[in-house]
Amino acid sequence: MKRYVPMALALAVALVPAPGVKAEGKTAWIHVRVEEPGKESKVSVNIPLPVAEAALALAPETVASGGCIHLGSKGRKLSLVDLRRAWKELRATGDAEIVSVEDRDQTVKIDRLGDKVRIHVEGRAKAESINVEIPTTAVDALLSGEGETFNLRGALAEIRNLRGDIVRVDDRDSKVRIWIDEGI
Amino acid sequence: MLLKIGMVLAAIPLSVMALVAATGVVVVDVQEKGPGGHHLIVPVPLVLAQAAAGFVPEEKTHVDLGEAQRYLPVAEEMVRALGECPDGELVRVEERDQKVRIAKVGTTLVIHVTEETKGEDVSVTVPLSMASTVLREARRGSLNAATLVSTLRGARLTTLADVRNGDQHVRVTVW
Numbered sequence: 574m575k576r577y578v579p580m581a582l583a584l585a586v587a588l589v590p591a592p593g594v595k596a597e598g599k600t601a602w603i604h605v606r607v608e609e610p611g612k613e614s615k616v617s618v619n620i621p622l623p624v625a626e627a628a629l630a631l632a633p634e635t636v637a638s639g640g641c642i643h644l645g646s647k648g649r650k651l652s653l654v655d656l657r658r659a660w661k662e663l664r665a666t667g668d669a670e671i672v673s674v675e676d677r678d679q680t681v682k683i684d685r686l687g688d689k690v691r692i693h694v695e696g697r698a699k700a701e702s703i704n705v706e707i708p709t710t711a712v713d714a715l716l717s718g719e720g721e722t723f724n725l726r727g728a729l730a731e732i733r734n735l736r737g738d739i740v741r742v743d744d745r746d747s748k749v750r751i752w753i754d755e756g757i
Numbered sequence: 758m759l760l761k762i763g764m765v766l767a768a769i770p771l772s773v774m775a776l777v778a779a780t781g782v783v784v785v786d787v788q789e790k791g792p793g794g795h796h797l798i799v800p801v802p803l804v805l806a807q808a809a810a811g812f813v814p815e816e817k818t819h820v821d822l823g824e825a826q827r828y829l830p831v832a833e834e835m836v837r838a839l840g841e842c843p844d845g846e847l848v849r850v851e852e853r854d855q856k857v858r859i860a861k862v863g864t865t866l867v868i869h870v871t872e873e874t875k876g877e878d879v880s881v882t883v884p885l886s887m888a889s890t891v892l893r894e895a896r897r898g899s900l901n902a903a904t905l906v907s908t909l910r911g912a913r914l915t916t917l918a919d920v921r922n923g924d925q926h927v928r929v930t931v932w
Binding site: 600602614618619624626 | 831834835837838839843845846849851852853
C-alpha cells in the first residue's frame with residue numbers, strides 16, 4: 574500500500590494546474606532576437622502581448638512625432654500631414670511604391686503589397702538591410718492621430734492580430750528579428 | 758496535578774512552534790566549501806522578522822525614485838498582467854562568459870545569472886505578489902519593511918535566493 578502513496582502524490586501534483594496558467598485561448602507573444610556574432614552575444618526577449626498592452630494602457634494616447642519622418646541620411650523630411658494625405662490616396666489605389674529615396678549611402682523604399690506596407694532600407698557602405706512589414710490596418714491606426722502625432726496605441730491594437738515577422742535587420746555586425754506568435 | 762503542569766509546560770513550546778509554522782520561517786543556509794568549511798543555518802520566524810521590521814525608523818523608509826516614479830503605475834500594471842499570462846522565458850542574454858535568464862514560473866519571476874569564468878551561479882525568485890507590493894509602496898513614496906516581510910508569507914516553500922561561488926553556497930528559503 575505504502576508504495577502507491579508517492580505515485581498518488583505525484584499524480585495529484587501533475588493534475589493540479591500550475592498557478593497563473595490560463596488553459597483557455599493562446600496568448601500572443603512579441604519576440605525580439607538580437608545576435609551579434611562578433612561579440613558572441615545573443616539577446617532574446619519574449620513579452621506576452623497582454624503585458625505590452627497593459628503598459629500601453631497607461632501610456633499617452635498619441636505620441637508626438639516631431640512632425641516629420643526623416644528619410645535617408647541627408648536630412649530629407651516628410652511631413653506627417655503630407656504622409657497622411659498620401660496614404661489616404663494610396664490606400665484607395667492599391668499596390669504601389671509609396672516612397673523611394675536613393676542616395677550615395679543607402680536606398681529607402683516604402684511600398685504597399687496586398688494588405689502589407691513594406692519598408693526596405695539597404696545600406697551600401699555597411700552592407701546592412703532593414704525590412705519592416707506592417708499591416709495596412711496598423712498604418713491606418715498609426716496615422717489616425719490628429720495633426721503631427723502618431724496613434725501608437727491604435728497601431729499596436731491592430732498588430733495584436735498579426736502573426737509572423739514584423740522587423741528584420743541584417744548588417745555586418747548584428748541581426749535583429751522581431752515577430753509575433755503564440756508560443757515561446 | 759503534575760500531569761496538568763506538564764501539559765501546560767508542554768503546551769507553551771508547542772503553541773510557539775505552531776505559531777511559527779503557521780506564519781512561516783525564513784531559513785538562511787550558508788555552507789562553506791572545502792575541508793573544515795562551516796555550515797550555518799539560521800531560521801528566522803517571519804512573525805519575528807515582521808515585528809523587527811516594524812522598528813525601522815520612518816525616515817529610512819522613504820524612497821525617492823525621481824523620474825522613474827511616474828513609470829511605477831505602468832510597472833505595477835505589467836506585473837499584474839504578467840501574473841495572468843502563461844509561464845515562459847521572458848529574457849535570455851548569452852555572452853561569452855555570462856548568461857542571464859528571466860522566466861515567469863507560476864506566480865514568481867525567476868532570475869538566473871551564471872558567470873562561468875568566475876564560477877558564480879545566482880538564482881533569485883521574486884514572487885509577483887511581492888513585486889506588486891514593492892511597486893505599490895514605492896508609488897506612495899515609502900517602502901514599509903514590515904509590509905514587505907509580510908509578503909513573504911505568500912512565498913512559502915520558495916527558495917528566494919540561491920548563490921554559489923567558488924567558496925560558498927548560500928540559500929534563502931521561505932518555509
